[in-house]
Amino acid sequence: MHEWSLACQLVREAEAEAERRNAVKVFGVTVSIGQLTGIVPELLTRAYDMARMGTLLEDAALEVEIESVKGRCAECGRESFIQGFGLMCPECGALGLEVLSGDDILLTKMDLEVREKPFRGRGGVHV
Numbered sequence: 311m312h313e314w315s316l317a318c319q320l321v322r323e324a325e326a327e328a329e330r331r332n333a334v335k336v337f338g339v340t341v342s343i344g345q346l347t348g349i350v351p352e353l354l355t356r357a358y359d360m361a362r363m364g365t366l367l368e369d370a371a372l373e374v375e376i377e378s379v380k381g382r383c384a385e386c387g388r389e390s391f392i393q394g395f396g397l398m399c400p401e402c403g404a405l406g407l408e409v410l411s412g413d414d415i416l417l418t419k420m421d422l423e424v425r426e427k428p429f430r431g432r433g434g435v436h437v
């Protein structure tokens with residue numbers, strides 16, 4: 311189960327990032343998944359729902375965005391979005407496009423509740 315280990319990793323990384331930013335709570339996370347990864351969004355969401363239990367992300371909804379596969383043709387240099395898994399250039403028909411995007415998984419957005427830093431020192435801060 312690829313999705314399960316990915317969900318655990320996602321929760322770990324999002325939590326670490328939230329802690330770096332002094333967040334006390336995470337409301338939502340958005341992850342971008344390249345089509346070439348073969349990740350099934352429904353399975354990832356289900357795994358995430360289990361993985362987030364007892365973490366800062368417990369109440370954080372997961373939003374999954376699918377990133378299209380973009381490739382560049384070695385023959386004509388044209389960049390194009392690729393449908394399906396045939397890496398063929400729509401311009402000249404050459405095979406074996408170089409994949410530019412669509413094969414990675416990125417944490418793209420987080421909604422955090424950040425703890426106010428305690429105010430120290432004298433002097434007023436006018437609000």
Ligand SMILES: [Zn+2]
Nearest residue numbers: 383386399402
């Ligand atoms: Zn081409």
